[in-house]
Amino acid sequence: MRLDKMLSDCGVASRSEIAEACRAGTVTVNGAVVKRADTRVNEETDEVVYRGQTVRYRRFVYLLLNKPEGYVSATEDGHDPVVTDLLPAEYRRMGIFPCGRLDKYTTGLMLLTNDGELSHRLLAPKSHVTKRYRFGLEAPLTAEAVCAIEAGVNIGGYVTKPCKIELEAPDRGVIAITEGKYHQIKRMMEAVGNRVVSLERVSFGSLASDVSLARGEWRELTPEELFRLRSEANLK
Numbered sequence: 001m002r003l004d005k006m007l008s009d010c011g012v013a014s015r016s017e018i019a020e021a022c023r024a025g026t027v028t029v030n031g032a033v034v035k036r037a038d039t040r041v042n043e044e045t046d047e048v049v050y051r052g053q054t055v056r057y058r059r060f061v062y063l064l065l066n067k068p069e070g071y072v073s074a075t076e077d078g079h080d081p082v083v084t085d086l087l088p089a090e091y092r093r094m095g096i097f098p099c100g101r102l103d104k105y106t107t108g109l110m111l112l113t114n115d116g117e118l119s120h121r122l123l124a125p126k127s128h129v130t131k132r133y134r135f136g137l138e139a140p141l142t143a144e145a146v147c148a149i150e151a152g153v154n155i156g157g158y159v160t161k162p163c164k165i166e167l168e169a170p171d172r173g174v175i176a177i178t179e180g181k182y183h184q185i186k187r188m189m190e191a192v193g194n195r196v197v198s199l200e201r202v203s204f205g206s207l208a209s210d211v212s213l214a215r216g217e218w219r220e221l222t223p224e225e226l227f228r229l230r231s232e233a234n235l236k
């Protein structure tokens, strides 16, 4: 692989900055200064140092973010802040994007990655990945409303798939759904004459929210978390 590709895949800098750093003699491969950005390197075994920092090659990154309110699930937006604004530039240069959408005012667990295949598989309707959300409502949810929602309600001509609700109080609880239609939970509650006043995602497949992360904080997935997610997506 070319040195500049290896370094830009890792998000250390743009291609032009990498070329400039090479010309300036601030990039070494196995201890020797390398002035040409198109030099071939073995990304697995060569020791590449960029401006004093050893660079470990990795094509894909996987982050768990505790999404705060007010951020749009996108990489850019005309006027609102986006979830990728919460991450260091290194990840943005690696092409990281949110795996699925949460509404602007929904908080909680969000997976971000630059692994298009994994993201696509996790979001594919046939994968039936379970997503759990803690909701707060304007009014108590009656037993009839719980039954109706669990069986499937009509949201604009689409009947939702069976789901599960655990009430923690008359007007709040956790709902587990296996699909992801636009504003799904808000519209399910509206279908029974109620209104969502707060919504937080607490799990996405095997991935559970990390209580040590404050809103707006993130961390990389552990190897175990990634292994489980890949298995759910039928990837080895």
Ligand code: URA
Binding pocket: 101, 102, 103, 104, 106, 182, 183, 184, 185, 186, 187, 199
């Ligand atoms: N359902 C909603 O209504 N909003 C979300 O953000 C996620 C699920």
